[in-house]
Amino acid sequence: MIEVVIEDRCSGCGDCVEACPSDVLALGEGGKAVIAAQADCQTCLLCELYCPADALFVWPETERVAGVTAQQALASGQLGAFRRDHGWGEHAANRTNQHWRMGAIFERARLQAIELAAAKAARTEEGSST
Numbered sequence: 001m002i003e004v005v006i007e008d009r010c011s012g013c014g015d016c017v018e019a020c021p022s023d024v025l026a027l028g029e030g031g032k033a034v035i036a037a038q039a040d041c042q043t044c045l046l047c048e049l050y051c052p053a054d055a056l057f058v059w060p061e062t063e064r065v066a067g068v069t070a071q072q073a074l075a076s077g078q079l080g081a082f083r084r085d086h087g088w089g090e091h092a093a094n095r096t097n098q099h100w101r102m103g104a105i106f107e108r109a110r111l112q113a114i115e116l117a118a119a120k121a122a123r124t125e126e127g128s129s130t
């Protein structure tokens, strides 16, 4: 789940907004990325991959918000680690791609998305029959 945007690092380039498949992120009034629809996050980490400023922090928990603060994210030393470990951008020359490590997390997220879609469809059906 996307947890936090480190505002001081964000340049407002919008790359994360464009990369997010679920429209979770948006550019706020101050021109910085903001989390606009956290519950829709698929934990796909594309935003982390595409952020050139390492300003986003996604926690590998797919079902709930962990509540990680900007300070905690900065102290973790993990900002940018996903991008680095995937040999993305400037890391391409000296890192091998470790994307296979994400398999179990993506599978949990996929199953959760299916459950959520089914629950939403059931609610819609319930509403239309009353």
Ligand code: SF4
Residues within 6 Å of the ligand: 001, 002, 019, 020, 021, 022, 023, 024, 025, 040, 041, 042, 043, 044, 045, 046, 047, 048, 058
């Ligand atoms: S982890 Fe994926 S779904 Fe969640 S905010 Fe980032 S790009 Fe969007």
Ligand code: SF4
Residues within 6 Å of the ligand: 005, 009, 010, 011, 012, 013, 014, 015, 016, 017, 032, 033, 050, 051, 052, 053, 054, 055, 056
């Ligand atoms: S990709 Fe990074 S720097 Fe660009 S808007 Fe998103 S958070 Fe800000």
